[in-house]
Amino acid sequence: MTVTVVGGGLAGTEAAWALAERGVDVTLCEMRPAVSTPAHQTGRLAELVCSNTFKSVDHTNAHGLLKAELRELGSVLLPLADAARVPGGSALAVDRDVFSRLADEKLRAHPRITIRVGEVTTLPSPGIVATGPLTSDHLAKAIAEQLGTGALAFHDAIAPIISDDSLDHAQLFAASRYGKGGDDYLNAPMSREQYEAFIDALIAGDQFSGHDFDEVPYFEGCMPVEEMARRGRDTPRFGPMKPVGLADPRTGREAHAVLQLRREDAAGQMWNLVGCQTRLRIPEQRRVFSMVPGLGNAEFLRYGSIHRNSYLNSPATLAEGLTLRDDPHLFFAGQLTGVEGYTESLGTGLLAGINLARTLAGQPVMVPPPTTMLGGLYRYLRDADPSHFQPMNANFGLLDPLPGKVKKDQKRERLAARALGDFHAWMAAL
Numbered sequence: 001m002t003v004t005v006v007g008g009g010l011a012g013t014e015a016a017w018a019l020a021e022r023g024v025d026v027t028l029c030e031m032r033p034a035v036s037t038p039a040h041q042t043g044r045l046a047e048l049v050c051s052n053t054f055k056s057v058d059h060t061n062a063h064g065l066l067k068a069e070l071r072e073l074g075s076v077l078l079p080l081a082d083a084a085r086v087p088g089g090s091a092l093a094v095d096r097d098v099f100s101r102l103a104d105e106k107l108r109a110h111p112r113i114t115i116r117v118g119e120v121t122t123l124p125s126p127g128i129v130a131t132g133p134l135t136s137d138h139l140a141k142a143i144a145e146q147l148g149t150g151a152l153a154f155h156d157a158i159a160p161i162i163s164d165d166s167l168d169h170a171q172l173f174a175a176s177r178y179g180k181g182g183d184d185y186l187n188a189p190m191s192r193e194q195y196e197a198f199i200d201a202l203i204a205g206d207q208f209s210g211h212d213f214d215e216v217p218y219f220e221g222c223m224p225v226e227e228m229a230r231r232g233r234d235t236p237r238f239g240p241m242k243p244v245g246l247a248d249p250r251t252g253r254e255a256h257a258v259l260q261l262r263r264e265d266a267a268g269q270m271w272n273l274v275g276c277q278t279r280l281r282i283p284e285q286r287r288v289f290s291m292v293p294g295l296g297n298a299e300f301l302r303y304g305s306i307h308r309n310s311y312l313n314s315p316a317t318l319a320e321g322l323t324l325r326d327d328p329h330l331f332f333a334g335q336l337t338g339v340e341g342y343t344e345s346l347g348t349g350l351l352a353g354i355n356l357a358r359t360l361a362g363q364p365v366m367v368p369p370p371t372t373m374l375g376g377l378y379r380y381l382r383d384a385d386p387s388h389f390q391p392m393n394a395n396f397g398l399l400d401p402l403p404g405k406v407k408k409d410q411k412r413e414r415l416a417a418r419a420l421g422d423f424h425a426w427m428a429a430l
Contacts, residue, residue, distance in 0.1 A: 002027055003356060004124035006139070008045040008115075010077060010342055011130035011334025011349030013107055017076040018353025020112035024360065028107065031119040031136060045115075046077060046103035047096070054081055054092040054342050059420070060412040062394040063343055066373040067092070069423045070347050073354070073374075077103060077346050126329035126360060128352050132345070133309040133335045140310055146324070151317045158305045158390050159276040160285060162261065163397055164269050165408065166299035172261070178245035185262055186271060188294045189248050189255030190241075198291050199233050202226040205284040224306055225276045240275020259292050262388065265380070270301055270397035272388070278304035301395040302340075309391065311338045316386035321355045321365035322348065322378075328365075331356050338381055340393040347374050354430075366430055371400045372423045 001024075005016045008030030016028040030045060055063035071078055081092055084099035107113055121138040123129060123146055131139060144152050167186070174183035190198065205226055228235040236257070237243075243254040264270035273289065280288060282303050290296050314322065314337050322337050324330040333352040334345040351374065355365045368375030376398030384392075392398070399415055406414060 001025070001126070001360070002114075003360075004029060004120075004127040005130065005353075006120045006124060006127065007130035007132060007334065007336075008032070009130065009132050009334060010046055010048075010346040011132070011336075011352070012128070013046045013103055014075060014077055014346045014349035015128045015130055015331075015333055015353035015356075016107060016113050017110065018074065018350050019357050020110050021074070022354070022357040024112065024357050026113045027116050028113055029116045029118065029120045031117070042100065044100040044104040045107050046080075047100045048094070048342065054078075054094070056090050057092050058090050059416045061090075062373060062396050062398075063341070064090075065416050065419055066343050066347060066377075066394045068420060069368070069372055069374050070343065070350060072423060072427055073347075073350055075346060075350055076106065080106065123324075123330060125324075125327050126356060128331045128333055128349070128356060129336065130332070130334040130345075130349050130352070131310075131336055133311065135310040135336060143312070147312070147317045151313050152310060158302070159273045159278070160289060160300055160304045161264055161302040161395075161397070162271050162273065162295065163299040163301050164271060165411075166297050167261075167271070168294045168296060171294035173248055173250065175246055175249070185260045185274070186294075187246055187248075188259040188261070188292045189243070189246075190257045190259065190293060192256040194291070194293065195237065195241075195257040196233070198288070199229045199236070201288045201291055202229040202280075205280045205288055223277070224279050226278060226280060236275070264384075265397060266383070267401055269401060270395075272390075273304075276304060277306055279306050280304070301397045302393055309335070311336055311391055313386055313389050314338045314381040315384045315389055318381070320382065321367055322352060322381065323355075323365070328359055329356065335391070338389065338391045339377060340391045344377060344394055347377070351378075366426075368426045369400075369422050370398070372419045372426070373398065374423070375426075376400075 003019055003024050003026050005012050005026055005028045008028055016026045019026045058064040059068055067078060080102045081094050081099060083102060084094040086093050086095050108115055119136055122142050140152055172186045172188055174186055176184050225236060241257045241259055243258045246258045247254050260274040261271035262274050264272045285303050290298055319325045322332045331352040333349040337348055339345060339348055367378045370376050370379040373394050380392050380398055396412060396415055402414055
C-alpha cells in the first residue's frame with residue numbers, strides 16, 4: 001500500500017518521513033515548480049517563507065519547549081535546521097537556502113519516498129493533506145465539498161491574546177452584554193479621555209506592511225481596529241467597543257467605551273481582545289493596547305494580524321488526531337489545521353505521519369497529554385469554540401495550569417519541566 005502526502009512544506013515533509021521510517025511507502029506530492037505560489041521562490045521541499053527563524057530554543061519559551069518535544073518525537077527537520085543554523089542569539093535562525101536544500105536532498109534519498117510534481121485536486125485516502133495557507137483553489141474546493149462550505153476560511157483576521165495572570169483584574173469587571181450568557185467576558189471600561197488617547201495611538205501607530213501574498217481586501221469581518229478608527233473616531237465605540245448593555249457593577253453606569261476580552265480556553269488562562277484584529281507592528285501592539293485599563297502589564301500570548309490564510313475550522317470538522325470524521329485514514333496537518341508558525345506546522349505533520357502509520361497497522365491514534373506543548377495545541381484544535389475559532393501558535397496558556405499557587409518567576413520553568421516529563425512518559429507508551 002502507498003500513502004499519499006499532499007504538500008511538500010514543513011508539515012508534509014515531516015509526515016512523509018515519519019511514514020517512510022515506519023515502513024510505509026509514500027508518494028509526496030508538491031505542485032511546485034509546475035504550479036507556483038506568490039510566496040515561494042523554488043521548487044524545493046520545505047522552503048521557508050516570510051522568516052528564517054524557528055524562534056527560541058530555550059525550554060522556558062513556548063517555542064523552545066515545543067522543539068524539545070519534537071526532537072524527542074523524531075523530527076527530521078529540526079536537526080537539518082541545526083545544520084543550517086546562522087547566528088541568531090537564542091533563536092534557531094537558519095540559512096533558508098541551505099535548509100531547504102538539505103531537506104530536499106534528504107527526502108529524495110529515502111528509498112520509500114517518491115516525489116511527484118503536480119497539483120492534487122482530490123482528497124487522498126489513505127493520506128495526509130498538508131497544503132498550508134496557500135492551498136490551491138482546486139484542492140480548496142475539494143475540501144469544501146467534502147467538509148462543508150463553512151469549513152474553510154480564506155482570510156485570517158486575528159486579535160491579540162493576553163495572559164490572564166498579566167491582567168489587572170481590579171480595573172476590569174466580568175459581564176456579558178445585557179447580562180446574557182453569564183460572565184463570559186472581562187470588560188475594560190474607558191473614560192472619554194482614555195478612549196480618545198487610545199484612538200489617537202491607534203491612528204498614529206506604525207503598521208506592518210506584508211508581502212504581496214499577505215495583502216487582503218478589507219471587509220467587515222476582518223477590518224483592522226486602526227482602520228475603523230481612521231474612518232471615524234467613534235466607529236470602534238459604536239462597533240466592538242460599544243458600552244451599551246455593559247453597566248459597570250462598581251458604578252452602576254455605562255462607560256464611554258468598553259474593550260471586551262473573551263475567554264479563549266476553559267481554564268481562563270487566555271483572553272482574546274474582541275474586535276481588535278490589527279496590522280500594527282508588534283512593539284506598537286504592546287504600546288497601544290497597554291493603554292487600555294487593566295492591560296498596563298499585559299503579556300501577549302499571540303499578537304494580532306491580518307493576512308491571507310486558508311485554514312480549516314478544525315474543532316467543527318475534524319476528529320481526534322485531526323482526521324476526517326468519516327475517514328480515519330485521512331489526516332490533515334500544518335497551517336491548514338489552524339496552527340501558526342514553522343515549529344507548530346512541522347509538529348502536526350510529524351504526529352500525523354506517526355498516527356497514520358499506527359492506524360494502518362490497526363493501532364489507535366495517540367495524542368500527547370495537554371500538559372505538553374504539542375498536546376496543548378491539539379487540545380485547542382479539538383476543543384476551541386468553533387464559532388470563534390482562529391489559528392493559534394504555541395504558548396503556555398495552552399497547557400493545563402499548575403496545581404496550587406506558583407510564583408510568577410517560577411511558572412514557566414515548572415510548566416516546562418512538567419511538560420518534558422509528561423512527554424517522555426507518553427513517548428514510552430507510544
